[in-house]
Amino acid sequence: MRASIGSAQTPLARRRRLPGPPRDRVKARLLRLYLALARRFGPQAWWPGRTPYEIAAGAVLTQHTAWASAARAVAALRARRLLRAERVAATPAAALAGVIRAAGTPRLKARRLRALTRWLLDRFGGRLGAMRRLPLGRLRRELLGVPGLGPETADAILLYAAGRPVFVADAYARRVLARHRLLGRRATYEEARGFFEAHLPSDPALFNEFHALLVAVGKAHCRTVPRCEGCPLRFDLRGRRPAR
């Protein structure tokens, strides 16, 4: 996989060069978790995509769908030269749905992709680079106003397509935090996002890699039934069982 935003090696190297001890215990603990994951799984090179628009389109296509299926839909868009905002906007929803059917719920996702595309064209002339200059809170509120974009999709676009420092606190991340008693198991998406952002340096490259690594450990170990044996984060449980 290939990422077009940032370098997957950068945040790990940067953490190792921190001049002194982290300022608070939660921050230190989160960074230890991050480093343990980075050592085990290596650079994740998220998010695959040749352009910011392709990454944003992929964020819509992977909603409630495994990335492998979304990637087939992205490839189908590429094969028809439809990974450009102007061309998607000019394509009727029914035709677009036919192209992206590999991603599942194609009519719904075609509507959502067109809604996002219209917003990008109206607001930024289709140039996602302009999203780097707006105040983040206002930008996020506007993005959440696009039909069909929930917080996780909006934040994936902000982080991976626009390089803004927003943590994607998806189910994998929340599960690890809860099992390690860093957050309650009923913590909401926004609570978990706020937790990461409050305790970590506001660094898009770090957020990018940490989120990808949490997905990696979630798939390999922290499943519905946790497989703590052999998990790189087991040291943090300090002999306790994961919280239920």
Ligand code: SF4
């Ligand atoms: S599998 Fe166990 S050790 Fe690994 S992240 Fe989940 S709760 Fe922690």
